[in-house]
Amino acid sequence: MKKAIIYILLIIGGLMFAYPFLWMISATFKPEVEIGSIGLWSSNFGLHNYMAVFQKIPIGRAFLNSIFVSACVTLSVILFLKLILTFVPIITNIPRRRDIQR
Numbered sequence: 001m002k003k004a005i006i007y008i009l010l011i012i013g014g015l016m017f018a019y020p021f022l023w024m025i026s027a028t029f030k031p032e033v034e035i036g037s038i039g040l041w042s043s044n045f046g047l048h049n050y051m052a053v054f055q056k057i058p059i060g061r062a063f064l065n066s067i068f069v070s071a072c073v074t075l076s077v078i079l080f081l082k083l084i085l086t087f088v089p090i091i092t093n094i095p096r097r098r099d100i101q102r
């Protein structure tokens with residue numbers, strides 16, 4: 001019985017923490033007039049909020065910029081590490097250095 005009460009309290013606590021997240025997701029599908037309501041369901045669900053965002057903000061361009069920047073950073077890190085890892089054995093006295101350079 002004690003275990004059942006603990007599980008019930010955990011479920012209630014989980015629902016209390018999950019509700020605001022679910023409310024935020026459902027608010028993105030509601031018209032602007034209904035966003036302040038507490039309920040999750042609306043009679044006018046739609047994608048008009050998402051269409052407005054894509055029309056006002058160039059999200060596609062921002063996504064391509066992010067891909068370009070991340071690719072440049074990744075390539076520069078790879079090249080920098082390659083230079084460091086090939087240069088260090090040359091200038092240091094590492095045992096069996098010739099085996100590493102082959």
